[in-house]
Every structure is written in structure tokens, then in C-alpha cells.
Amino acid sequence: MSTSPTPSGTGAARADGSAVRIGALVPLTRPGWVEAGQHLLAGLELAVSEVNDADGIAGRPLELVVRDTAADPERAAAAVEELAGLGVAAVAGEYHSVVARAAAARADAVGLPYLCSSAVLDALTEQPTEWVARLCPPQSRGWRIYADLLLDAGHSRIAVAAQPSVYWAAGTRILRDCLTPRGGTVVELDMSALSPAALCDELADKRATALLLLVGHPDPAVPIVRSVRSDRRLAEVMIGAPAGQPEFAEWAALLGDDGAAIPFLRYLPERLTPLGARVEKTLRERLAETPSFVAFEGYDTVTVLADVLRSHGTDRARTAAAWPLVDVEGTRGRIRFSRTPGISVWQWASTPIQVVDRDPAEPDRFRILHAG
Incomplete structure (x- = not known):
């Protein structure tokens, strides 16, 4: 074992x-x-x-x-x-x-x-x-910061491609709680029932402006990104990955340029x-x-x-x-x-949080988009 x-x-x-x-x-x-x-x-x-x-x-x-x-x-x-x-x-x-x-x-x-x-x-x-x-x-703190980024960038109709998991369900709930009172909409797409191609059809049908990857890496995250990037109907759709899938070198190696400009959370200071x-x-x-x-x-x-x-x-x-x-x-x-309200364990309360992405002009370089 x-x-x-x-x-x-x-x-x-x-x-x-x-x-x-x-x-x-x-x-x-x-x-x-x-x-x-x-x-x-x-x-x-x-x-x-x-x-x-x-x-x-x-x-x-x-x-x-x-x-x-x-x-x-x-x-x-x-x-x-x-x-x-x-x-x-x-x-x-x-x-x-x-x-x-x-x-x-x-x-x-x-x-x-x-x-x-x-x-x-x-x-x-x-x-x-x-x-x-x-x-x-805690997830609620980081994902609220991510929701702020979405709204600041003008995204109010958000699709989440999610797999069944307590973690992904909690993330969806946090996003909905943050976005709905400010005019946003969160549409859930169940990746246990959809192929990447079918997901693209759903995104086009629901006119989502952003897709968040609440799924495992490399599968199905990498095939989803490839499908969305190659679909002309979705050329203006922002892809996001709050859980941090693009952080590691394997992401860039598998996706190349397609893996850039996908914002994710990381816990580093400036x-x-x-x-x-x-x-x-x-x-x-x-x-x-x-x-x-x-x-x-x-x-x-x-x-x-x-x-x-x-x-x-x-x-x-x-x-x-x-x-x-x-x-x-x-x-x-x-x-x-x-002790942080709502958190059951001893918590470092001031962990630095950033939202970053890989620079399309230089995918090995990270751009800081937002911090909190």
C-alpha cells in the first residue's frame, strides 16, 4: 500500500x-x-x-x-x-x-x-x-477573489465544466454565491455525461462568455481545452482553471500555446x-x-x-x-x-493569493492578473 x-x-x-x-x-x-x-x-x-x-x-x-x-x-x-x-x-x-x-x-x-x-x-x-x-x-477566500476577476473582466454568464466531487461542488457553490448577487449566472455542465465536443455545443447554445475547468488534470482538462480552442464558435470564450491546473510544466508541454491565457489561483506573494x-x-x-x-x-x-x-x-x-x-x-x-470563522482547523489567515495566467507571448512566463 x-x-x-x-x-x-x-x-x-x-x-x-x-x-x-x-x-x-x-x-x-x-x-x-x-x-x-x-x-x-x-x-x-x-x-x-x-x-x-x-x-x-x-x-x-x-x-x-x-x-x-x-x-x-x-x-x-x-x-x-x-x-x-x-x-x-x-x-x-x-x-x-x-x-x-x-x-x-x-x-x-x-x-x-x-x-x-x-x-x-x-x-x-x-x-x-x-x-x-x-x-x-480556504477555498472560499481564494475562489471569491477569482469571482472578482471574472466580474472585473466583464464575464457574467459563467459555465462550469465539473466532475462529481465534494471539492468541485464546493467551488461551484462559492462561485454562485459570489456572482449571483452581482448579476452573474453560473451554468453547471456535468462532465461525467458530456464529451468535450458535446461540451462545446452546450457552451455555444448557452452563450457562456467564460468556461471554468472544475475537472481533473490531465484528463479531462486537456482534451476540453483543445476542443474549445479549436471551435470557432467559442473564439471569444475565456477559459479559466481556478484550481491551478496550468501551474505545472506538464500543462504547457501538453497544450503549448493553447494552454496560455487561462487564469488560475496560486498562493505566492508579489x-x-x-x-x-x-x-x-x-x-x-x-x-x-x-x-x-x-x-x-x-x-x-x-x-x-x-x-x-x-x-x-x-x-x-x-x-x-x-x-x-x-x-x-x-x-x-x-x-x-x-481561528477563522467557518473554518474548523487552525488557519494561516494571511496566505498570499494571486490569480495568474501563462503569457500567450511567452507561455513559460506567468502574468499576475489579480491579487488579494
């Missing part, structure tokens, strides 16, 4: 059992978003290496125990159970919201601190919990902190490409956990009790957790 433990930094050389271990949940195989998982893991591993270069956790090496979730909620929940039994001090990571929700529920049930790196679903747990904290912004600029350089070398915001989320996750473990020890209950005491310089700003 899972990969073998993956030691990082000086922890790899220690066999006396003294390492402080953190479980890492990462999608590394399909149907998970593998490229996102690779970036997340690169950030986690870089931070672990740097923690160990700085004498670890009170002289003990920090070690990652990596588990591949493959975007499977049941697999993630089982991994949390296993990691708890292995004695990890905390669990970190995960990119997919529905998977992170399963991991958070199990972490809460077994009393294991979980710092979620990348999953934005507002309802990460059904009830408020002290065991879970999150670095990325300027990285000095720490972020240094980390960006190292991550670029490790990944052999520009690091995505997900890589910075991974780095910041370990940075926060290392600070907590150094300050409060490795007892799980003390770690969970320390979330409101966190005050750490990350790659994207100062990280502090608080």
Missing part, C-alpha cells in the same frame, strides 16, 4: 532510533496529480535537509516517512493510522482536498498533529479540531521573503524547473513543524496545543495560525 520510509538529510545516517520522524502524505502516482506531489515532496525534503544541517531537533535528526496517497482518501486515512503506529511526531502534506479531508479526520480521531500543506476545502474536518492546522487559504528567494534558487536546481507554489508550501510546512518541535518537544498533545503560538518566518511571509 505504501512506500518504504524515506529518510532525509543526516537522519539517513542514523540507525539508533533517535530520529524525530514526520509522516509525509504526497500524491506520487496516478490518479494523483503527480507533478504537484513531486513539488510538494521537494519542498518538504529541502526543509528537512536544512533543519538537519542546523542541528536537527535539539540534536536529533529530523526524518520524513513518506507515504504515497495516489489521490485516494481511504489510502490516506490508512497511512495516517499506520504512521501513528510508527510513532511519528506529526503528519504533514497532501495536495488533494478530498484526500486531505480523510487524512485530517483520521488524524483528529487518533490524536496525531497534522499540518496540511496544500488542500483548500473549507470543511477540512466536520467539527472543530485542535489537532489540525493548515497553511493554504515578492518572496529573503528566505523564499534563497529557497527558490535551491528548489529550481533540485527540480530542474521553476518551483510551483506547492513546493514553497512543502518547505514552509516543515519549517513550522521544526520550530514547534524545537520549542515544545515531540509530545503530540503539546504540538497540537502549540498551533496558536506559532510565529515563524516562511518563504511567503510571516506564518501565524488563528
Whole structure:
């Protein structure tokens, strides 16, 4: 079910059992978003290496125990159970919201601190919990900013091409709640019943001016983009991808020019902190490409956990009790957790948010369209 433990930094050389271990949940195989998982893991591993270069956790090496979730909620929940039994001090990571929700529920049930790196679903747990904290912004905040961009650009008739999922349904609801009171209309198109060609017919029939991709990557997102871009009836339709499908190099490799000018959300500031600029350089070398915001989320996750473990020890209950005491310089700003109305976990409330796209004139370059 899972990969073998993956030691990082000086922890790899220690066999006396003294390492402080953190479980890492990462999608590394399909149907998970593998490229996102690779970036997340690169950030986690870089931070672990740097923690160990700085004498670890009170002289003990920090070690990652990596588990591949493959975007499977049941697999993630089982991994949390296993990691708890292995004695990890905390669990970190995960990119997919529905998977992170399963991991958070199990972490809460077994009393294991979980710092979620990348999953934005507002309802990460059904009830408020002290065991879970999150670095990325809640979906409602980011997608409201995206709705503002749509209206500012003159789009009031929005079609969403969606697959069945709690995450996509929540996104549709947020968009409708934001757009409807301001004169907008949201039309749902069920991609479990439509082919890309049939979707194009629906868009033309309903006279939508924007199409949002609330679907998986690369399928069916890539075939949809190709179909819409090649349909002359839809030449003026804006394509958007609030969940961030165009962030990664695979998108540009598969779609070329067709993948440009598709706005998406990412969680970066206009300027990285000095720490972020240094980390960006190292991550670029490790990944052999520009690091995505997900890589910075991974780095910041370990940075926060290392600070907590150094300050409060490795007892799980003390770690969970320390979330409101966190005050750490990350790659994207100062990280502090608080209770946010409507959010059931400890939340970094000031995560930077941008809406960006790939520049049609230079698809490897990103343009910042909106920030919040």
C-alpha cells in the first residue's frame, strides 16, 4: 500500500532510533496529480535537509516517512493510522482536498498533529479540531477573489465544466454565491455525461462568455481545452482553471500555446521573503524547473513543524496545543495560525493569493492578473 520510509538529510545516517520522524502524505502516482506531489515532496525534503544541517531537533535528526496517497482518501486515512503506529511526531502534506479531508479526520480521531500543506476545502474536518492546522487559504477566500476577476473582466454568464466531487461542488457553490448577487449566472455542465465536443455545443447554445475547468488534470482538462480552442464558435470564450491546473510544466508541454491565457489561483506573494528567494534558487536546481507554489508550501510546512518541535518537544498533545503560538518566518511571509470563522482547523489567515495566467507571448512566463 505504501512506500518504504524515506529518510532525509543526516537522519539517513542514523540507525539508533533517535530520529524525530514526520509522516509525509504526497500524491506520487496516478490518479494523483503527480507533478504537484513531486513539488510538494521537494519542498518538504529541502526543509528537512536544512533543519538537519542546523542541528536537527535539539540534536536529533529530523526524518520524513513518506507515504504515497495516489489521490485516494481511504489510502490516506490508512497511512495516517499506520504512521501513528510508527510513532511519528506529526503528519504533514497532501495536495488533494478530498484526500486531505480523510487524512485530517483520521488524524483528529487518533490524536496525531497534522499540518496540511496544500488542500483548500473549507470543511477540512466536520467539527472543530485542535489537532489540525493548515497553511493554504480556504477555498472560499481564494475562489471569491477569482469571482472578482471574472466580474472585473466583464464575464457574467459563467459555465462550469465539473466532475462529481465534494471539492468541485464546493467551488461551484462559492462561485454562485459570489456572482449571483452581482448579476452573474453560473451554468453547471456535468462532465461525467458530456464529451468535450458535446461540451462545446452546450457552451455555444448557452452563450457562456467564460468556461471554468472544475475537472481533473490531465484528463479531462486537456482534451476540453483543445476542443474549445479549436471551435470557432467559442473564439471569444475565456477559459479559466481556478484550481491551478496550468501551474505545472506538464500543462504547457501538453497544450503549448493553447494552454496560455487561462487564469488560475496560486498562493505566492508579489515578492518572496529573503528566505523564499534563497529557497527558490535551491528548489529550481533540485527540480530542474521553476518551483510551483506547492513546493514553497512543502518547505514552509516543515519549517513550522521544526520550530514547534524545537520549542515544545515531540509530545503530540503539546504540538497540537502549540498551533496558536506559532510565529515563524516562511518563504511567503510571516506564518501565524488563528481561528477563522467557518473554518474548523487552525488557519494561516494571511496566505498570499494571486490569480495568474501563462503569457500567450511567452507561455513559460506567468502574468499576475489579480491579487488579494
